[in-house]
Amino acid sequence: MSVDLEKILRPVDTPMAPYVPKYMLLxxxxxxxxxPVERDEIPDILKHVEPLLHVERDYYxxxxxxxxxxxxxxxxxxYQDQYVLAxxxxxxxxxxxxxxxxNPKLGMSLHxxxxxxxxxxxxxxxxxxxxxxxxxxxxxxxxxxxxxxIGFRRWMIExxxxxRFEVPHELGGVPSWALTRELFDAARSSLVVGRRPVPPELLxxxxxKILPPSDPPTPALxxxxxxxxxxxxxxxxxxxxxxxxxxxxxxxxxx
Amino acid sequence: xxxVYVAGIGITTFTRLEFALSEIASYASMMALKDAGVSExxxxxxxxxxxxxxxxQTALASAVVDSLSLTPAGAAAIENGPASGGSALxxxxxxxxxxxxxxxxxxxxxxxxxxNNLEATDFVATxxxxxxxxxxxxxxxxxxxxxxxxxxxxYGVTERHLAMVGVKNQNAxxxxxxxxxxxxxxxxxxLDSPEAMTNNPYVAEPLRFFDACPVSDGGAAVVxxxxxxxxxxxxxxxxxxxxxxxxxxxxxxxxVEPTDLLxxxxxxxDAFEMxxxxxxxxxxxxxxxxxxxxxxxxxxxxGFFPRGxxxxxxxxxxxxxxxxIPINVGGGLKGRxxxxxxxxxxxxxxIVTQLRGDGGARQVEDxxxxxxxxxxxxxxxxxxxxxxxxx
Numbered sequence: 001m002s003v004d005l006e007k008i009l010r011p012v013d014t015p016m017a018p019y020v021p022k023y024m025l026l027x028x029x030x031x032x033x034x035x036p037v038e039r040d041e042i043p044d045i046l047k048h049v050e051p052l053l054h055v056e057r058d059y060y061x062x063x064x065x066x067x068x069x070x071x072x073x074x075x076x077x078x079y080q081d082q083y084v085l086a087x088x089x090x091x092x093x094x095x096x097x098x099x100x101x102x103n104p105k106l107g108m109s110l111h112x113x114x115x116x117x118x119x120x121x122x123x124x125x126x127x128x129x130x131x132x133x134x135x136x137x138x139x140x141x142x143x144x145x146x147x148x149x150i151g152f153r154r155w156m157i158e159x160x161x162x163x164r165f166e167v168p169h170e171l172g173g174v175p176s177w178a179l180t181r182e183l184f185d186a187a188r189s190s191l192v193v194g195r196r197p198v199p200p201e202l203l204x205x206x207x208x209k210i211l212p213p214s215d216p217p218t219p220a221l222x223x224x225x226x227x228x229x230x231x232x233x234x235x236x237x238x239x240x241x242x243x244x245x246x247x248x249x250x251x252x253x254x255x
Numbered sequence: 256x257x258x259v260y261v262a263g264i265g266i267t268t269f270t271r272l273e274f275a276l277s278e279i280a281s282y283a284s285m286m287a288l289k290d291a292g293v294s295e296x297x298x299x300x301x302x303x304x305x306x307x308x309x310x311x312q313t314a315l316a317s318a319v320v321d322s323l324s325l326t327p328a329g330a331a332a333i334e335n336g337p338a339s340g341g342s343a344l345x346x347x348x349x350x351x352x353x354x355x356x357x358x359x360x361x362x363x364x365x366x367x368x369x370x371n372n373l374e375a376t377d378f379v380a381t382x383x384x385x386x387x388x389x390x391x392x393x394x395x396x397x398x399x400x401x402x403x404x405x406x407x408x409x410y411g412v413t414e415r416h417l418a419m420v421g422v423k424n425q426n427a428x429x430x431x432x433x434x435x436x437x438x439x440x441x442x443x444x445x446l447d448s449p450e451a452m453t454n455n456p457y458v459a460e461p462l463r464f465f466d467a468c469p470v471s472d473g474g475a476a477v478v479x480x481x482x483x484x485x486x487x488x489x490x491x492x493x494x495x496x497x498x499x500x501x502x503x504x505x506x507x508x509x510x511v512e513p514t515d516l517l518x519x520x521x522x523x524x525d526a527f528e529m530x531x532x533x534x535x536x537x538x539x540x541x542x543x544x545x546x547x548x549x550x551x552x553x554x555x556x557x558g559f560f561p562r563g564x565x566x567x568x569x570x571x572x573x574x575x576x577x578x579x580i581p582i583n584v585g586g587g588l589k590g591r592x593x594x595x596x597x598x599x600x601x602x603x604x605x606i607v608t609q610l611r612g613d614g615g616a617r618q619v620e621d622x623x624x625x626x627x628x629x630x631x632x633x634x635x636x637x638x639x640x641x642x643x644x645x646x
C-alpha cells in the first residue's frame with residue numbers, strides 16, 4: 001500500500017480574511033504601501049532577506065535567519081496559517097512582517113524586519129500586522145517576542161505589552177508577551193496610521209514588482225575593532241595595525 | 256598675545272560607533288595631524304563629557320596621547336558639559352596665544368550609544384542643578400520644551416517654525432558624508448500629513464521627535480598652531496580670531512527672564528570684540544541646535560537678527576544655504592549629530608571646511624568669516640568662536 005507522505009506533511013491552512021492594503025506617508029514624505037504577499041512572491045522576498053544573515057548588528061543576523069526559514073517554510077508548505085505582508089516604497093521593499101493564527105482567538109507575531117531604517121517603517125509595519133490580527137482575523141490577543149533591544153522598545157514598551165511568560169512562543173529563547181485588544185485600542189490613536197483605499201497607481205507599482213531595498217542594513221564597520229575594544233581600551237595595538245595598513249596602501253600606490 | 260591658526264582638521268562619522276572611546280578620538284586626531292602635516296605636538300586637549308560615567312574610563316587624554324604615540328606631549332581632558340569642545344578649543348587657543356606651546360591638538364569625543372537612550376538622557380541631565388532641577392526629573396528635552404513654550408508665547412514662534420529648522424538642518428546633513436542622519440524629511444511628513452503625529456510624536460510638548468538632535472557617537476579634532484608654524488606648514492591660513500566664553504545661573508528658574516540667553520549674548524559679543532568683527536561680517540555660522548528652538552533663539556542672541564525675529568528670518572530663507580547668513584549648512588547638531596564632548600570641535604571642523612572652500616555641495620560661496628556657538632548646560636556655559644580666512 002502506498003502512502004502519499006506529502007498529504008501528511010503539508011499543513012492545511014485555515015481560511016483567513018484577506019489583508020486590505022493601505023498606505024501612509026513617512027517623515028520623508030514618501031508614500032509607503034502595506035500589502036499582503038502571495039505565496040508565489042516569497043522567492044522575490046527571500047533574496048532580499050538572505051543578506052541580512054550576515055549583518056551582525058541589532059540582531060539582523062538572528063532575525064534574518066529566522067525570517068528566512070519561516071518564509072521558506074511557508075513557500076514550501078511547511079508552516080501552517082502564516083501570512084506575510086510587504087511594505088514598499090515606490091515598489092522598493094522597505095520592510096517585511098509575518099505572523100500566524102494559532103487559533104481563532106489567538107494570533108502569534110513572528111517577525112518584523114525593516115530594510116529601510118530611521119523612518120518608523122518597522123513600527124508602521126508592526127502596527128499594520130496587529131491591525132490585521134485584531135480587525136480582520138478577530139483575535140483577542142497576539143503573542144509577541146523580541147530579539148533586539150530596538151524591538152523590545154518598539155513593542156513591549158510603546159504598546160505596554162502584558163507578560164505571558166508561562167506561554168511558550170514558537171520562536172523560543174525569549175518569554176512571550178501579549179498585545180491584547182484593549183492595549184491595541186489604547187494605542188490606535190498614536191501608533192496606528194494608514195489610509196484606504198490605496199490609490200491605484202501606488203498599489204499597481206507595489207504589485208508590479210518587489211524591487212530591492214536601496215539602502216539595506218549593512219554589517220557593522222570594522223568588526224575586528226568592535227571585538228578588540230572590549231579587551232584593549234586604549235586600542236594601541238589596533239592603531240599600530242592600522243598605520244601598517246595605511247603604509248602598505250601608500251606603498252602600493254607609489255608602486 | 257600671538258595669533259592662532261587652524262592647521263589641520265579631522266572628524267569621524269557621527270553615528271553609533273563600535274570603537275573604544277580613545278580610538279574614536281585618535282582616529283579624528285590622526286586625520287587632523289595628517290591634514291596639518293605634523294607628527295609631533297606640544298600639548299593635547301581632549302574634550303569629553305561622559306567617559307567616567309558612560310564609558311567607565313577616566314584620564315582619557317592619557318589614553319589618547321598614548322594611542323597616537325604622541326608621548327611625551329602634555330595631555331589633559333576637559334569636561335565642561337556640552338561646551339567641552341569649545342572649552343578645549345579655548346584652552347588650546349590660550350596655550351598657543353600665550354607663547355607657551357607652538358602646536359596643540361584639540362580633540363573632542365563622546366560615545367553615548369554605549370548605553371541605552373534612557374541612560375544617555377539621564378547622563379546629559381546630570382548637568383542640571385542637582386538639588387533644584389535634577390532630583391525633580393528635569394531632562395534637557397524638558398528644559399528645552401519649557402523654554403520653547405515661553406518663546407512661542409513671547410515671540411509668536413510656532414511648531415511650523417520649529418519643524419522648518421528641523422527640515423532645513425536634517426536635509427542639509429545629506430550633503431555631509433560624516434553626518435549621523437542621512438534621511439530626508441519633509442514638512443508634509445512630519446507636520447502636515449495625517450500620519451505626522453505618529454511619524455513625529457511629542458517628546459516634551461511642544462517639542463517633537465524631529466525637533467531634537469540624535470544621540471550620537473563621534474570624534475572631531477583640530478590642530479592649532481602659531482603663525483610661524485602655520486606659514487611653515489603651508490596649509491590655508493585660517494585664523495581663530497575671537498574667543499568668548501560666558502556663564503549664567505545654573506538653575507534656569509533663577510534667571511530674571513528665562514528666554515534671555517545672556518551667556519550666549521556675552522560670549523558672542525566678546526568673541527566679536529576680540530576679533531574686531533561684527534555679526535554682519537559673518538558668512539557662515541554653526542549654532543548649537545540641540546533642539547530646533549535653540550537655533551532660532553541663538554541666531555538672535557549672537558546678533559544675526561533682532562530679538563524675536565529669528566523665526567521670521569527663517570521664513571525668509573535667510574538662514575538657508577544661499578541666504579543672508581547660512582546657519583548649520585553641515586546639518587548642525589540636528590543632522591550631523593551631537594556627541595556632546597565632540598560637538599564644539601565639530602563645529603570648528605565645519606567652519607574651517609567652509610573657509611577652505613572644501614564644503615562641496617554645502618559650500619557657502621566665498622566664505623571668509625565663520626562663527627560658532629557651543630551652548631553648554633541649558634545656556635549656563637557658552638563658548639563662541641570666530642574664524643577668519645587670510646588669503
